[in-house]
Amino acid sequence: MEEARAGARGTGVRGWRRGLLATLVASAVVVPLSAAARPEIPAPAPAVLGPLTAASLDEAYAANRANAAEASRMAAAHGDRHRASADRALATPARHFIAFDGRGDGRATEVVGDLAHADRVAVLVPGSDTSLDTFERFRAGAAALREELERQAPEGTRTAVVAWLGYRTPGTVSATVTTTGRAERAAPHLRDLVRRLHDITGPEAHVSLLCHSYGSVVCGRAAAGLDVDDIAIVGSPGTGADCVDGLRTPARVWAALGGDDWVANVPHVSAELLGTTVGFGTDPVSPAFGARVFAAGTGGHSDYFTPGSVSLANLARIVLGETSEVTRA
Incomplete structure (x- = not known):
């Protein structure tokens, strides 16, 4: 009798998972009419820069600030006051x-800290709903991490944090x-960034990727x-790999x-459909994945970089290479 109940429970779970997978598949291949693209916001083409080196950073910073200022003026002329304000803050x-x-x-x-002289560099890879309109929230996490790194770093250790919005993130409520x-x-863009960072800092610098939410899927692919x-990886729905070895x-x-x-509460399912992984x-x-699981406290999905949090303290220890000090879950 007990075996029969267990079998029924197993069948129910498998059926629930199959049903949920079907829903995910359907949402991934049906483009809702309500998902019309936002009208294109006019802005100048990116600044033309030479190779990034420690010596050319200031020139790159100045060129990109000027580009952001022009983007703000063009957005204002277009009537998009929210984007104009966001761009102006970046300039x-x-x-x-x-x-x-x-x-x-x-x-x-964006770089927070002295990248040219850093020997410990953290790259933040964001998840869904991150764009120029929400960049200040993303940047706040990078700034909080830099402050924590400076607080924890041994004397003589130089740190920088790079907030990388280098891709079009999906919407939280979307098929993508x-x-x-x-x-x-x-x-490929994340791989290119890491190569360029080593061009700036030299090959001896230690680089860490900190990947949040859908950003962990990006890191898994890169x-x-x-x-x-x-x-x-924090707040991750999965990386697209079955285990750490699959990340290669x-x-x-x-x-x-x-x-x-x-x-x-997100089920960990995966399926191939018409050349797309859902x-x-x-x-x-x-345990099946095989990562080093560390403590993140009681916070929610947007709390991993909150000042004073368990998760932020542990992320800083990871970046600094103080692996024995990381508290485990």
Whole structure:
């Protein structure tokens, strides 16, 4: 009798998963009429820059600030006051961008800290709903991490944080957020960024990827062959790989999930449909995945970079290479 009940429960779970997978598949291949694209926001083409080196950073920063200022003027003339304000904030002298493109949803790569002399560099890879319109929220996490790094860093250690909005992120409520398509298109750009960072800092600098939410799918697609020391994924629906070995990286792979993160309720399923992968596979904090699972406290999906949080302290320890100090879940 007990075996029969267990079998029934197993059948129910499998049926539930099949039903949910069918829903994901349907949402991934049907383009809703309500998902019309936002009208294109006019902006200048990105500034033409030479090779990025430690010596050319200031020139790149100045060119990208000027580009952001012009983008603000064009957005204002177009009647988009929200984007005009966002671009204007990015054009202030305190901001340091090694890349900026104000067109459409926008792209931006901002440096917090002295990248030219850094020996520990963290690259933040964002998840869904990140664009120039929401960039300040993303940048706040990078600034909080830099402050934590400076607080924890041993004397003589120099740090920088790079907030990389180098791809068109999916909307949280959209068909694209259930597939790997955006991540596959983003991966080459992330690989290029890491190469350019080493051109600036030299090959001896330690680089870590900190990948949030859908950003962990991007990191999963880019991981193979990347010259990084650590990959830390937080609030992840999956990486697209079944296990750490599937990422094909020599880097240490870390994973964490906050106690109040709604991603814990996302089922870890994956299927191929018409050349597209729907769903992201194994839960990165599960033993089956094989990551180094660390404590993230009780926070929610947007709380991993909150000042004073357990997750931020552990992420800083990972970036600094203080792996024995990382508290485990």
